[in-house]
Amino acid sequence: MLIRLYLLCVATLLLTIFTHKVFAETTTFQTVLPDLSVEVAPASPALGKVPEVAGVSASATPMVDKRRAQVPAPLQPWVDWALYGEKELDCPYQYNSQQRACRWPSRLQLELGDNGGSFSQEWQVFAESQVRLPGDQNNWPQQVQTADGEKLLVEKKGEFPHVTLPAGKHTLSGKFLWQKLPKALRITPQSGLIDLQVNGREIKNPSFNAQHQLWLTQGKTEAVKEDNLDIQVFRKIIDSHPIQVVTSIKLRVSGKQRNAVLAPVLLEGSIPLSVKSALPARVNGKQQLQLQLRPGEWTIEVTGRDKADRTEFMLPVSKEPWPQQEVWVFESDSQMRQAEVEGVNSIDPNQTRLPAAWKSLPAYLMAPEDTLALRVIQRGVAQTKKSQLRLNREMWLDFDGKGYTVNDHVSGLLVQQSRLNVLPMLELGRVRINEQAQFITRETADGAAGVEIRNEQVNLKAESRYSGSRSQPPVNGWQHDLQRVETTLHLPPGWFLFSSSGTDNLPNSWVQDWSLLDLFLVLIIALAVGYLYGWRWGVFSLLALALIWHQKGSPHFIWLNLLAVVALLRVLPEGCFKQWLGYYRWLS
Secondary structure (H helix, E strand, O other): OHHHHHHHHHHHHHHHHHHHHHHHHHHHOOOOOOOOOOOOOOOOOOOOOOOOOOOOOHHHHHHHHHHHHHHHHHHHHHHHHHOOHHHHHOOEEEOOOOEEOOOEEEEEEEEEEEEEEEEEEEEEEEEEEEOOOOOOOOOOEEEEOOOOOOOOOOOOEEEEEEEEEEEEEEEEEEEOOOOOOOOOEEEEOOOOOOOHHHHHEEEOOEEEEEOOOOEEOOOOOOOOOOEEEEEEEEEEEEOOOEEEEEEEEEEEEEEOOEEEEEOOOOOOOEEEEEEEEEEEEEEEEOOOEEEEEEEEEEEEEEEEEOOOOHHHHEEOOOOOOOOEEEEEEEOOOOOOOEEEEEEEEEEEEHHHOOOOHOOOOEEEHHHOOOEEEEEEEEOOOOOOOOOOOEEEEEEEEEOOOOOOOEEEEEEEEEEOOOEEEEEEEEEEEEEEEEEEEEEOOOOOOOOEEEOOOOOOOEEEEEEEEEEEOOOOOOOEEOOOOOEEEOOOOOOOOOOOOOOOOOOOOOOOOOOOOOHHHHHHHHHHHHHHHHHHHHHHHHHHHHHHHHHOOOOOOOOOOHHHHHHHHHHHHHHOOOOOHHHHHHHHHHHH
16 A cells, blocks of 8 residues: 555656646747747836836647647646646746746727726636736726626726636627716726727827826827837847847837837847837747837847857848848857957947947947958967966874875866866765765766866865875875965874975974974983983983973973982082982972
């Protein structure tokens, strides 16, 4: 029974991982298709406070169904269970790949009068969701239904009416009832184009306020503005692999709301990656930018990538109202290659309307038939920087003296290398980079153990064992030159450092602790002992003093005092002074 339960849990876990991976790849995969359609969610019609949102084409449902079909047959009955609570997986990503757009509205049609009115709007829903209707708690929509006559329950969410719709395309309609035409009507910020009729009169240029209220009354002296569209185009060529081109389009729109198709939005040989716009927009299969225009000033940003590694870019052939001249900037990547721009005239970026973040880059004026060429000077990183690594090491000697435990901290800059190996004398046990544990691997050529380094700035901590010569531990131990090495040696009880050579400082070792005065005193004391007690005791005292002279609390000058007393006792005649000198010897 336990085995079956265990197998069921394992199968459930694998299904969950598989389905999440399958549906997470749905819209990401579309970004590399040549015929990719890129769309953005319609933004608020309120001027001045328009959130920038964008997304990919609403063509994810067939891909989702296809992914569902890839689930193995034995796991098919568990798909709905594994995806419970994850209904947004059926929705396409927005441009930042962090949010999904599950509801997409189209044109909102409003026919209003003094005693009421009606509305109609089409919605594309990718997962069961609540969609907001026009109106609020003071102007509540009535008789809301779908195109096939199905009545819908209108729920209050916050201050606004909502209905719940399953996945699919829906056309919603409803009515308003009031005794007097209100001055304004709340609408959803996602609504793009709006057709408004008030008492049978078409309002060509509806007005909105910051609260997304649609004004239903207009002044009699309102002037009818002529449809006009002014376009300025700026492009940024990013020297990456592959090369990316960001096109910034600044629009100045006047007149009524309308649809527009702009081309060419991408350079020849490019495919779209994302669109960032406050207006409803998409890039169709012909790489044309389709927009729903509203009066005002707008900025649209389209990002594309080059299909091939080209080094020449031409201004596309365009028609009105697309401008005949554009301003381009070039953003180089010194980590990949060194390149220069040729064939075009440079201009002062501060004298243009380039985006503020682009004005620090070199700018060029592009006219018809101009070609911007990239001359590659050097590929890879120029040899302007050198590796500068520092090693802080701590070593602990075993109690039996047969080996060391080594703790290394390597920090600094590592240039043009992606790996750090240790010498065969060290046995790596644990390695962390930026406090993250790393896999220890071996190279196939020489079998050297080490770790992969992903960043130039190195912050590596390693623990290892050294079982070689106790008296000659490694200074480095890594297969890389180091700028500085600091080693701290920890000795167990009963051990002391005899000597150290080849270091910049003078550590506290037995040899380095001796001074000229120490040598003179030890020799004087040993000679005195040898003269008084014999040369055997002199040699013994020399060895004993050499061993204990630098021990903490060991006597130094008292030996001279005792030897002087002993020598006087041997030569003084019997008497009171000799007797008192004997007492002094025992007291000392």
